[in-house]
């Protein structure tokens with residue numbers, strides 16, 4: 588009924604791009620942040636692209652995204668501190684600038700959910716499966732609340748929880764493993780739903796029972812190559828009678 592192996596007892600959902608349409612908000616905020624920075628400091632380095640987002644940033648903790656993208660362009664910045672202003676040419680400064688842009692966009696336009704994902708969430712709950720959101724976002728609780736599906740989520744491992752517990756971000760499997768532990772199931776009895784290459788890699792690295800790649804940007808082959816057992820464009824495809 589849910590399109591999963593019979594051994595699965597818990598679902599671990601990434602948030603941005605899997606349950607909510609916020610991956611596009613993050614992409615736009617990163618693009619503006621990096622393009623402004625590159626124009627200012629290194630005009631020859633070109634622009635931040637969707638391919639850069641998919642490869643170097645998506646799914647990772649914010650500061651890892653800053654470091655990994657800049658490294659791809661041969662740029663190393665001082666770390667700075669969380670008190671840096673958003674215009675500081677530091678890892679923290681760029682991360683703060685990006686976060687401000689995300690907050691402004693979400694405050695103005697709200698959080699859009701994927702209807703197929705919410706239907707899937709509800710079906711999973713009705714089938715008796717446990718559910719967790721596992722996200723690098725430090726705004727996980729607010730986004731879940733604003734998305735209106737908090738009642739369908741049993742537990743949450745977001746960027747705040749990861750920082751408090753010292754968990755490594757995706758592509759390390761730590762946050763997904765913490766989600767399974769919180770739900771009381773071994774990794775082999777949990778499924779990971781991810782739209783990011785780093786997230787699918789985390790699901791594979793954690794030896795989870797099943798990994799569903801969710802392709803929102805035309806990277807099905809890369810998701811499969813990163814370790815997805817199946818790739819769908821919408822979670823509703825996994826529900827009975829809706830397979831495409």
Ligand SMILES: [Mg+2]
Nearest residue numbers: 601603604782
């Ligand atoms: Mg995502």
